[in-house]
Amino acid sequence: MDVKMWTYIIVGITFAFYIGIAIWTRAGSTKEFYVAGGGVSPLANGMATAADWMSAASFISMAGLISFMGYDGSVYLMGWTGGYVLLALLLAPYLRKFGKFTVPDFIGDRYYSNTARTVAVICALIVSFTYVAGQMRGVGVVFSRFLEVSIETGVVIGMIIVLFYAVLGGMKGITYTQVAQYCVLIFAYMVPAIFISLALTGNVIPQIGFGGTVSDGSGMYLLDKLDGLNKELGFDAYTEGSKSTIDVFAITFALMAGTAGLPHVIVRFFTVPKVKDARKSAGYALLFIAILYTTAPAVAAFARTNLINTVSNKEYVNMPEWFKKWETTKLIKFEDKNGDGKIQYVKDPTTNELTVDNDIMVLANPEIANLPNWVIALVAAGGLAAALSTAAGLLLVISTSISHDLLKKQLKPNISEKGELLAARIAAASAVIVAGYFGIDPPGFVAAVVALAFGLAAASFFPAIIMGIFYKRMNMQGAVAGMIVGIILMIYYMLKFKFGVFDGGKEAVEGLKNGLWFGISPEGFGSVAMLANFIVAIVVSSFTSPPPAHVQQIVENIRVPRGAGKAHSH
Amino acid sequence: MANKNVKNYWKRNLTYLVILLSIWFLCSYGAGILFKDSLNTLKIGGFKLGFWFAQQGSIYIFCIIIFVYVWLMNKLDKEYDVDEK
Numbered sequence: 088m089d090v091k092m093w094t095y096i097i098v099g100i101t102f103a104f105y106i107g108i109a110i111w112t113r114a115g116s117t118k119e120f121y122v123a124g125g126g127v128s129p130l131a132n133g134m135a136t137a138a139d140w141m142s143a144a145s146f147i148s149m150a151g152l153i154s155f156m157g158y159d160g161s162v163y164l165m166g167w168t169g170g171y172v173l174l175a176l177l178l179a180p181y182l183r184k185f186g187k188f189t190v191p192d193f194i195g196d197r198y199y200s201n202t203a204r205t206v207a208v209i210c211a212l213i214v215s216f217t218y219v220a221g222q223m224r225g226v227g228v229v230f231s232r233f234l235e236v237s238i239e240t241g242v243v244i245g246m247i248i249v250l251f252y253a254v255l256g257g258m259k260g261i262t263y264t265q266v267a268q269y270c271v272l273i274f275a276y277m278v279p280a281i282f283i284s285l286a287l288t289g290n291v292i293p294q295i296g297f298g299g300t301v302s303d304g305s306g307m308y309l310l311d312k313l314d315g316l317n318k319e320l321g322f323d324a325y326t327e328g329s330k331s332t333i334d335v336f337a338i339t340f341a342l343m344a345g346t347a348g349l350p351h352v353i354v355r356f357f358t359v360p361k362v363k364d365a366r367k368s369a370g371y372a373l374l375f376i377a378i379l380y381t382t383a384p385a386v387a388a389f390a391r392t393n394l395i396n397t398v399s400n401k402e403y404v405n406m407p408e409w410f411k412k413w414e415t416t417k418l419i420k421f422e423d424k425n426g427d428g429k430i431q432y433v434k435d436p437t438t439n440e441l442t443v444d445n446d447i448m449v450l451a452n453p454e455i456a457n458l459p460n461w462v463i464a465l466v467a468a469g470g471l472a473a474a475l476s477t478a479a480g481l482l483l484v485i486s487t488s489i490s491h492d493l494l495k496k497q498l499k500p501n502i503s504e505k506g507e508l509l510a511a512r513i514a515a516a517s518a519v520i521v522a523g524y525f526g527i528d529p530p531g532f533v534a535a536v537v538a539l540a541f542g543l544a545a546a547s548f549f550p551a552i553i554m555g556i557f558y559k560r561m562n563m564q565g566a567v568a569g570m571i572v573g574i575i576l577m578i579y580y581m582l583k584f585k586f587g588v589f590d591g592g593k594e595a596v597e598g599l600k601n602g603l604w605f606g607i608s609p610e611g612f613g614s615v616a617m618l619a620n621f622i623v624a625i626v627v628s629s630f631t632s633p634p635p636a637h638v639q640q641i642v643e644n645i646r647v648p649r650g651a652g653k654a655h656s657h
Numbered sequence: 658m659a660n661k662n663v664k665n666y667w668k669r670n671l672t673y674l675v676i677l678l679s680i681w682f683l684c685s686y687g688a689g690i691l692f693k694d695s696l697n698t699l700k701i702g703g704f705k706l707g708f709w710f711a712q713q714g715s716i717y718i719f720c721i722i723i724f725v726y727v728w729l730m731n732k733l734d735k736e737y738d739v740d741e742k
Contacts, residue, residue: 153712158693161711165685168716172681175723176674180730294713298702308703326697326708335690361741366730370723377716384712646667647739 093464094233101271101468102248105475108267109252109260117507120257121188121487122357127262129364133371135265136355138272138476140346140372141379142218143225146272146473151448153387154394157317158328160387162338166541168373168380169339170346175369178347179356181556183365184645188357189484190350190548191492197555198563199638201497206570208492210547211350213574215481215488216522218351218540222478223526226471232416232450233467239527245475246523253479253486254515261479262358268472273378275469279453279462280382283389286456297385301392313388316395321434325391334611341613345541348549351480354487362648390448393455398430398441406430409454418444478522486515539581542613546573550620558625559642565628573620577613585609666737673729677722685715 114120127135145167153160185193191211195204223242230241252260280293288309290296301309314324323329330338346352355372356365397407403421413419420442421430432441450470453463490511495502502510547570554561554569582588584603587595607615633639644650688696693707701709734740 158708158711161689161708164712165689165715168719169681169685172678172719172722176677176726297713298704298709300703310703310705310708326705332690336686339685339690363727363731363734363741366723366727370720370727373720373723377720381713381716643663646670647663648734648741649739650741 088460090460090463091234093461094467097461097464097468098234098471101267101472104267105248105264106251108263109256112259112263113255114257114259114508117491117504117511119259120508120511121491122354123257123259123262125358126360127358129359129368130371131262131266132355132359132364132368134269134375135262135358136352136368136372137375138265138269138472139261139355139480140352140477141272141376141473142477143222143229143470143474145379145383146276147225147229147449147470148446150383150386150390151445153384154391154448155443155445156328157323157325159330159335160384161328162330162335162342164380164384166339166342167346168376170343171369171373171376173343173347174352174356175366175373177556178353178552179365179369180362180648181645182353182552183356183359184362184648185641186357188354189487189492190353190552191488192496193555194548194551194566195492195496197638197641198551198561198566199635200563200567203551203563203567203570204492204496206567207548207551208488210543210570210574211484211488211492214349214540214544214547215351215484216525217543218349219478219481219485219518219522220525222474222481223522225474226478227526228446229450229467229470229474233464242523242526245471245478245526246519249475249479249482250516250519253482253519254512257511257515258354258358258483261476261483264479265476268476269375271472272469272476273375275465275472276379276382276449278465279456279458280386280389282458282462283393283452283456284385287389287392293382293385293389297388309388309392313392316392316399320395320399320432325388331606333606334608337605337607337611337614339611341542341545341611341617344545344549344617345543345613348544348547348552349541350544350548351477351484353552354484355480386449386452390452390455393452394443394448395432397455399432400429403428403430407455409451412454413447413451418447482515482518482522485518486511489514539577539585539609539613542577542581542610542616543574545613546577546616546620550617550624554621554624556642556645559639560628560633561624562628562631562634564631565624565626568627569620569624572623573616576619577616580604580612580616581609584612662737663739666733666739669733669737670730673726673733677726681719681722684710684718689715 118124149163182193187193191204191207194207195201223245226245227238227241230236230244231238252264281291284290284293284296288296288299289302290299299309301307301312310326314326317325359365359368410419422440424438424440430441431438433439450466453466490507494510495507551566551570584599587593587599590599689711693711696707697705699706
C-alpha cells in the first residue's frame with residue numbers, strides 16, 4: 088500500500104476516535120466546560136498536559152531546529168522542560184488551592200480589581216492567539232504534504248475537527264481527546280526514532296545511541312563524527328554552538344518562565360481534585376514530555392549525520408526519491424552554483440548550494456531512513472495530534488476569557504448558567520474561525536510571533552502570579568503597573584528588533600543586531616521584560632497602600648492545602 | 658490550626674523550594690550553560706559532559722526534582738496536619 092493510502096487510513100482512524108470521545112464526554116455545565124468538572128485523575132491530567140503543551144513546534148520543528156543549531160538548540164530542550172519545575176514548585180499547587188476557573192480569575196481576585204482582571208484577559212488573548220495561529224498552520228502543512236490537498240483545505244479540515252470537540256466537549260472533551268492524542272503522538276515520534284537509532288548506532292534506545300558509536304565499523308562516537316563533519320563543511324562543531332553565553336542564558340530563562348506562565352497550561356491544573364494531585368500531575372506531565380524531549384536531540388543528531396552523508400558532495404542526479412519529493416514543496420532547494428552537478432552543502436552562503444527547511448527533518452526522517460510506508464503515515468497522524476491538541480487547549484482559554492472573565496465577571500454578572508455555557512460555545516466557535524483564517528492567510532508576523540508568545544507570557548503573567556502567592560504585600564497598583572510595563576516593553580523590543588518597525592521594516596533587522604540590549608535576542612528578551620515587571624511592581628507597591636485584609640487572608644489560605652474544594656466559580 | 662504552626666509549615670516549604678530550585682539552577686544554567694566549556698573536557702561515553710547536561714541530563718534531573726518535591730510535601734502536609742482529607 089502506498090503512503091497516501093496508509094495516511095488516509097491512520098489519520099481517519101485517529102480522527103474518528105477523537106470525535107467519538109467528544110460525543111461521549113460532552114459538557115453539560117460551565118464547570119464541565121471550563122475545568123472538566125474538576126475530577127480528572129493526575130495521571131490522565133499529566134498526559135493531557137503533555138499533549139496540550141507539545142505543539143506542532145515540538146513535534147515537527149524542534150528536532151530540525153536542534154539539528155541545525157547543535158548545542159545552541161539546548162535552549163529549547165532546557166527551556167521548555169525546566170518551566171515545569173517552576174510550575175510544580177511555585178504555581179500549580181497554590182493556584183489549584185485558590186480553586187477558580189482561569190488565570191485572570193486569580194489575578195482579578197488576588198489584586199481585587201477589574202482593571203487587573205482586564206489586563207490579564209488582554210494578555211491571555213494576545214498570548215493565545217499568536218500561539219494558536221501557528222498550530223492551524225501546522226495542521227495545514229501536514230495535510231498538504233501527506234494528503235496532497237491544498238494548505239487551505241487542510242486548515243479547514245482541522246478547523247472542523249477542533250470545532251467539533253472543543254465546542255461540544257469544552258475542557259472535558261479536550262482532556263480526554265488530549266490523552267488519546269498524547270498516545271498517538273508519542274508512538275509516532277518514538278517508532279522512527281528507534282528504527283533510525285538501530286540503523287545508525289545499533290542501539291534500540293535513541294537516548295543511549297546518541298552517545299554511542301556509529302555502526303559503520305569505524306568505532307567512532309556519533310557525536311565526534313558529527314563534530315568532524317560539521318567542521319569540515321565550515322559549520323560550528325555540533326557540540327559547541329555559536330550563540331553567546333548571555334543569550335543562551337536569557338532565552339532559556341524566558342522559555343522557562345513563559346512555560347510556567349502560559350494560561351492554557353496553567354488551567355490544566357484546575358481540573359484535578361486536590362492540591363496534592365496538582366503537584367503530582369505536574370510531575371507526570373514532565374515525565375511524559377521528557378520522553379519526547381530527550382529523544383528529540385538524538386533524532387536531531389541522527390538526522391544531521393544522515394543528511395550530510397546522503398547529500399554532501401554527491402551527484403544531484405543520484406539523489407533518492409524523498410529529495411525530489413520535498414523539492415516540489417520548496418522545503419529543499421538546490422542551486423548548482425559551480426555547475427559541477429554535485430551538491431555542495433557548506434556554511435559559506437556564497438558557495439552553499441543547498442537550503443533545507445528545519446521543518447522537514449522530522450517529517451522526512453522516515454523516508455531518509457527508508458522506513459516502511461505505515462511509519463511515514465504514522466508521523467503525519469502524530470504531527471496532527473500534536474497541533475490539534477494544542478490548538479484545542481488554546482481555544483478553550485480564549486473562549487473562557489471571553490465568556491467567563493469578561494461576560495460573567497464584568498459585563499453581565501447575572502447571566503444564567505445556560506447563557507454562560509452558550510456564550511462559551513459561541514466564543515470557542517468564533518475563535519476557531521479566526522484562528523483558521525490566520526492559518527490559511529498568515530499575516531507575515533504570525534509565524535515569527537509564535538516563538539515570542541513565551542516572552543509575552545513571561546513578561547506579563549509569571550511575575551504577577553508568583554508575587555501574588557509569595558509576596559503578601561504586593562498590591563493592585565504594583566501588579567497592574569508591572570504587567571503593563573512588562574508586556575509593553577516586550578512588544579516594543581519585538582517590534583523593534585524582530586520586525587524593524589521603527590527603522591523601515593524587516594530589511595533593517597540584520598543591521599540592528601549590534602544595537603541589541605546586552606546582546607540579548609528578541610526570543611530571550613522576555614527575561615529582561617520579566618525582571619522589569621518584578622522591579623516596577625515592587626517599587627510601585629511600596630509607595631502605595633497594602634492590600635486589604637481579606638486579600639491577605641486569601642494568600643494565607645492558598646498556602647495550605649487543606650480545604651481545597653473542587654474548582655468553583657464563586 | 659494554630660497560626661504559628663502555619664508559619665512553620667510555610668518556612669519549611671520555602672526551605673525545600675530554595676534547595677530544590679538551587680539544584681534546578683545548577684544542573685541547567687550551571688552545568689548546561691555557564692560551566693559547560695570546562696565540563697566538556699570530561700566525557701561519559703560519546704557525550705561531552707556539558708553538552709550531555711544541556712541536552713539530556715538536566716531534563717532527567719528536572720523530573721526527579723518534581724517527584725522529590727511531591728514526596729517531601731506529602732510528608733510535610735501530614736506532619737503539620739494540613740493535608741486534604
